[in-house]
Amino acid sequence: MTEIERILDQMKRAYEGSAWYGSSVREVLNFVTAEQAHARPFAKAHSIWELTHHIAVWENAARRRLSGDRAQIEISSPEDWPPADDPSEAAWEKTKASLDRGHQALVEAIACVPESHLDQPIIEGMSTVYVTLHGVIQHDIYHAGQIAILKKALKCITYPL
Numbered sequence: 001m002t003e004i005e006r007i008l009d010q011m012k013r014a015y016e017g018s019a020w021y022g023s024s025v026r027e028v029l030n031f032v033t034a035e036q037a038h039a040r041p042f043a044k045a046h047s048i049w050e051l052t053h054h055i056a057v058w059e060n061a062a063r064r065r066l067s068g069d070r071a072q073i074e075i076s077s078p079e080d081w082p083p084a085d086d087p088s089e090a091a092w093e094k095t096k097a098s099l100d101r102g103h104q105a106l107v108e109a110i111a112c113v114p115e116s117h118l119d120q121p122i123i124e125g126m127s128t129v130y131v132t133l134h135g136v137i138q139h140d141i142y143h144a145g146q147i148a149i150l151k152k153a154l155k156c157i158t159y160p161l
Helices: 002-013 025-029 034-037 048-066 091-112 130-156
Strands: none
Touching: 002 025, 002 091, 002 130, 025 048, 025 091, 025 130, 034 048, 034 091, 048 091, 048 130
């Protein structure tokens, strides 16, 4: 197995499932309704919907950086944390479908990365390709955990721990 294949395997586990630590991003989003995704059980915490948007933002930023775009995103800005303005079920389904499309685009971009580029900066002055890709995986896992906690707070647990 090449290092790129290992990274893709870890990305798949964090996003789709079979991760040893628990539920992946998609698993933790299973059975979440738009109402639950939009809810804010902790006053100063992001909603499941906002977390879903945020995961998509940073997966997209990594994909853009692989193609040479700096993808400068101001931390804590509306670009970093897009709001969920339309609380409808249709909008929630669209959000999840967009997350899936963006994730697939990132996976396809990673598959094209030459092994020789892993130790090079993804963009001049930034971390290496290797560190960036593992950072995306870690970011997905971190926010999947937050979503799991929000689901518990909302008492909408419908996934195995």
